[in-house]
Amino acid sequence: MKVKVVYRKLRDYVRYDLKEIAFPSSLPDPPHFKKRRKLTWKERYLVMKEATRLYAASWVRDIGPELRPNEYKKKENTGDQPDGATGSNGETEPSTLEDLAVAARGGMETLRPALQRVYMTRASAYRDALKSFIKGYQEGIQEVMEKKNNPDPLQENDDPKKST
Template identity: 80%
Template sequence: MKVKIVCRKLYDYVRYDLKEIAFPSSLPDPPHFKKRRKLTWKDRYYVLKEASRLYAVSWVRDIGPELRPNDYKKREEGADGLGGVDDKGKEKDPTTLEDLAVAARGGMETLRPALQRLYMTRASAYRDALKSFIGGYQEGVQEVREKKEDFESQKHQDPTDSNKSI
């Protein structure tokens, strides 16, 4: 009879407890929580289709009004607000990415100077930021030293003042 009990307990352990140890169930949902219905295969297909379309469109540099309609509305209102002056008449400086794209089309001879300009620009910006940080850090250290000196001078003056008054 003991063998039967041991076998039953072992069977229950494997069936219930071991399953819970290997694959723990999550906490139950709060009482106010409403469960969503499961998506049908048709709904899943539409979600996947729309997500893949948005993902594919996001790889384009100018993603268009279908993804960012508010940005395009602001541009149109800005052009109307200026009295019909178009941005097309103004020449814009090419961005760094555009410079690199043009240089890459020209080959290695034109790409090397563009990359050197890019690295030098980044290095100078990093150097300026580092100088600014060091300057601010030194000012902070100087302020702390001055406060410490003022505190120590007051500390040394207070005992002498109290000794004089006695």
Template identity: 80%
Template structure:
């Protein structure tokens, strides 16, 4: 090959292929996607300000109505209703995730029993589900066997009537 051809091929490799290998381009957007306009510096600052406020608020255990307004609307509902004999006030038990978060802050000594509780509840739920499935399966098999026996007795009864 001529030196000019080799130089052109090396130049094209560096210009196109090497750039694509080092910095691969993503797939193009589908045709129905509308591109958004770029944010101004002021809008970027406002987004960063709001994101940092939400991030800082998430470090508190009770994050308040700012981050989860739907949860707080549910809590306010029973207070607005008149109290009756059926309404009992119960303290809200912490969820499993909250228990694990608190235990994780306490270190490995507190995390191990919390994880054991989670595993034991999952195992017991799995065992109960498996036990109920087996019972239901056995009932279904028993019903099918009874239907087969009934159909056999009916066929025998029919054949005895026909032969006599």
């Protein structure tokens, strides 16, 4: 082969094939897919500015209404009604995460009972869900068996093979 041909083939391999091997292109979009227009530099700046603000605000411990306004509206509307987590004196009970954090500060002696409570709660929830599933499954099987044992007489007359 000539040097020119070898050079061209090598250049085409690096230019097309190697690029596809290293960075494979994705599948083409489906026909119904409408591509979005590219953002302008100003729009990109505004998006980055908002994302940075939300990211910085997420680092505070108490997330305020600017990040989750819908949740705060619900709490304001139901503020006069007692919650399930509120005690008789109006104080809220600590969440599981807060309980574990306090127990972790206390050392292994206080962390073990807290973790056991979490595991027992999860195990009981799993057991209850499994019992509910089994009950529903058995009811479904029972319905199918009843339909099989007591066929509807109207369905037999509609079958053209049995009428002959």
